[in-house]
Amino acid sequence: MIIELCDVWRRYSMGNEVINALAGVDLKVGYGEFLAILGPSGSGKTTMLNIIGGLDTASSGRVAVDGHDLSRAGDRILAAYRNKMVGFVFQNFNLQPSCSALENVALPLMFAGVSAGRRSRMAREGLQTVGMSQRARHLPNQLSSGERQRVAIARALVNEPRILLADEPTGNLDTRTSELVMELLISLVRERNITLLMVTHNPYMAEFAGRSIHMRDGQISRELTCASLI
Amino acid sequence: MRFVDLIRTACRNLARRRLRSFLTISGVVIAACLVTLLVSMGIGMRHFMSAQVEALMPSDVVLVVSSQGALQLGLAGLAFGENPQQVAEGTGSRYALNPIKSSHIEEIAALEFVDRVDPYIMFTTWSASRLDGPAVKAMARALPDYQVRARVLSAGSYISEDASGVCIIAGQLVESLGFASPQDALGEEIIIRVRQAVGMLGLPSNTEGVRFQITGVAEPNVQATEILIPQSDAALMARFWAGSDDMYTERMPPSILQVRVGDVAYMDQVTAQVKNMGLGAMGSNEVMGFVGTIFNVIEGLLGAFGLIALGVATLGIINTLVMSIHERTREIGVMKATGACRGTIRKLFTLEGALIGLTGGVFGVGIAYILGAGINELARLTFLSSFVGTQVSYMPWWLLVGVVITCTVVALVASLYPSLRAARMDPIEALRFE
Numbered sequence A: 001m002i003i004e005l006c007d008v009w010r011r012y013s014m015g016n017e018v019i020n021a022l023a024g025v026d027l028k029v030g031y032g033e034f035l036a037i038l039g040p041s042g043s044g045k046t047t048m049l050n051i052i053g054g055l056d057t058a059s060s061g062r063v064a065v066d067g068h069d070l071s072r073a074g075d076r077i078l079a080a081y082r083n084k085m086v087g088f089v090f091q092n093f094n095l096q097p098s099c100s101a102l103e104n105v106a107l108p109l110m111f112a113g114v115s116a117g118r119r120s121r122m123a124r125e126g127l128q129t130v131g132m133s134q135r136a137r138h139l140p141n142q143l144s145s146g147e148r149q150r151v152a153i154a155r156a157l158v159n160e161p162r163i164l165l166a167d168e169p170t171g172n173l174d175t176r177t178s179e180l181v182m183e184l185l186i187s188l189v190r191e192r193n194i195t196l197l198m199v200t201h202n203p204y205m206a207e208f209a210g211r212s213i214h215m216r217d218g219q220i221s222r223e224l225t226c227a228s229l230i
Numbered sequence B: 001m002r003f004v005d006l007i008r009t010a011c012r013n014l015a016r017r018r019l020r021s022f023l024t025i026s027g028v029v030i031a032a033c034l035v036t037l038l039v040s041m042g043i044g045m046r047h048f049m050s051a052q053v054e055a056l057m058p059s060d061v062v063l064v065v066s067s068q069g070a071l072q073l074g075l076a077g078l079a080f081g082e083n084p085q086q087v088a089e090g091t092g093s094r095y096a097l098n099p100i101k102s103s104h105i106e107e108i109a110a111l112e113f114v115d116r117v118d119p120y121i122m123f124t125t126w127s128a129s130r131l132d133g134p135a136v137k138a139m140a141r142a143l144p145d146y147q148v149r150a151r152v153l154s155a156g157s158y159i160s161e162d163a164s165g166v167c168i169i170a171g172q173l174v175e176s177l178g179f180a181s182p183q184d185a186l187g188e189e190i191i192i193r194v195r196q197a198v199g200m201l202g203l204p205s206n207t208e209g210v211r212f213q214i215t216g217v218a219e220p221n222v223q224a225t226e227i228l229i230p231q232s233d234a235a236l237m238a239r240f241w242a243g244s245d246d247m248y249t250e251r252m253p254p255s256i257l258q259v260r261v262g263d264v265a266y267m268d269q270v271t272a273q274v275k276n277m278g279l280g281a282m283g284s285n286e287v288m289g290f291v292g293t294i295f296n297v298i299e300g301l302l303g304a305f306g307l308i309a310l311g312v313a314t315l316g317i318i319n320t321l322v323m324s325i326h327e328r329t330r331e332i333g334v335m336k337a338t339g340a341c342r343g344t345i346r347k348l349f350t351l352e353g354a355l356i357g358l359t360g361g362v363f364g365v366g367i368a369y370i371l372g373a374g375i376n377e378l379a380r381l382t383f384l385s386s387f388v389g390t391q392v393s394y395m396p397w398w399l400l401v402g403v404v405i406t407c408t409v410v411a412l413v414a415s416l417y418p419s420l421r422a423a424r425m426d427p428i429e430a431l432r433f434e
């Protein structure tokens, strides 16, 4: 198992009230698996993804990725983990507004300490795989939404991560573009045997997944495998 | 993250907000310029004064007066020039100098390491003029040979202490006496008039004139009205001025002595011995120290004034960084999500602050350098025209480098807190920031 969550809780205290964003989540994800995460807004999907991605830490419970316990890791280890082990794709793209497409893709490489020359070569290759070579010098605000998400995908994959965490990646795209972006994402992930965790509201998108889980009130309420979906 | 990438990113971030960066850097530029200029002027003044005192007081002399208190006044006169007028109007008692007992003089002369003891004869002339030229106020002084020879001459030759009827005039007097050039003045005669200081109330006092031949002209120095005359002539004229034939005799010994110490290493010992006799004494090394102390204070105050400006600029840097960190909250979140650790974020913003300081420091110092050169040129053409080679603003390399380093370090320290805040930002909050 590449990802193992064991009775994971995430509590927020608002004054004297305690909110359980995650309330005892157990989850195992295998290598190269594609897991779709569904559920109503506020059910804890993003929180779970953030904890798996090392952006957030669980209040209690065990979070292990590739056998390493994330809850014990310090800032530097977590930063390196986010840099090399996982890639994030966000609903709102989160590209650096002042950086060109190429520079955005090269960002994780820069934090990894890769030299400028190698960085730009690797970023160019990354842009090519998402079909954005022609837009390398463009700034994010000179790109369409679909193009921005392609750049974001290239950025998430440039450091060859084992896990891709996509939080409603097509949430800001129209139907036609969504399909194209999904196709691209899935083909890239399959080709590289990357484990993909994707939050989506769209049951149609979930159909691409090998397995899907439904969340409610910080817990996994239902789990479906591909076979039962089809 | 590589260091070159940190620098490149910090530069880019500064370049992104051109106007804001420019304004913040301008604050540092003004502060750096101010500190550099003010301190350089302090140093310039110190050099000027030290050179003057050095030229007027050889390094092996101990000045002796009747009491330590009187010494301070005399010293101020030596370091900053004199106002001849006041003494001439009969208020000479202002210095409150009492004669030094003959026994003391003998005792000093007998001290080990003391080469010679001379009276310090000095009086204000009523006037000095050519036979048919304009009259000026001047300060007549009789100095022993070894001190006369410490003066730099621009023309002619030195006088001997036991000569008579010859003089060396200050460079500035050449023009006031109506000579075309120092060369022109050589061999010419001037009349030095002295008036009795102790005239009765309402009664006109007597005036006496003595002729002197100019044999030398000194390079201009702070003693702008000085005329050096031989000791015997000076003693005669001083007696007339004081209205007493006893002046500079056993009955009325001199009130200032110049004691020459054979070996400079024993200056302090001789000074202490003289002080033990209950007299006031100060060696030329102490005078230089005194001048040094004054300028330490002056430079300190000037520097502090500039540092206040730097403090204000620092607030500007903090403000700029806090603002830009706030604006870039989301970007910081993205940086963290893509693998930047706290240290990287902190370094990035600290470097941005340091770059503001460095750029501001370099430009500030550069502008100060140009302004300083301008001020020096202006001074050379105007009020310092007779002091060749003197600089109002003197900028040693360590001042320039020091100001740039100070600006950089201060800016770096100022950016520590904002960068720490940026580094500690919660990535999730940051990514959600609108």
Ligand SMILES: Nc1ncnc2c1ncn2[C@@H]1O[C@H](COP(=O)(O)OP(=O)(O)O)[C@@H](O)[C@H]1O
Pocket (backbone or CB within 6 Å): A012, A014, A019, A020, A021, A039, A040, A041, A042, A043, A044, A045, A046, A047, A048
């Ligand atoms: N910083 C926070 N402070 C308080 N409550 C929070 C915070 N972040 C998330 N929550 C709460 O946690 C729950 C889960 O949020 P989230 O994981 O974003 O849901 P989802 O992504 O499924 O819409 C929500 O009820 C939300 O209000």
Ligand SMILES: [Mg+2]
Pocket (backbone or CB within 6 Å): A045, A046, A047, A167
């Ligand atoms: Mg969400």
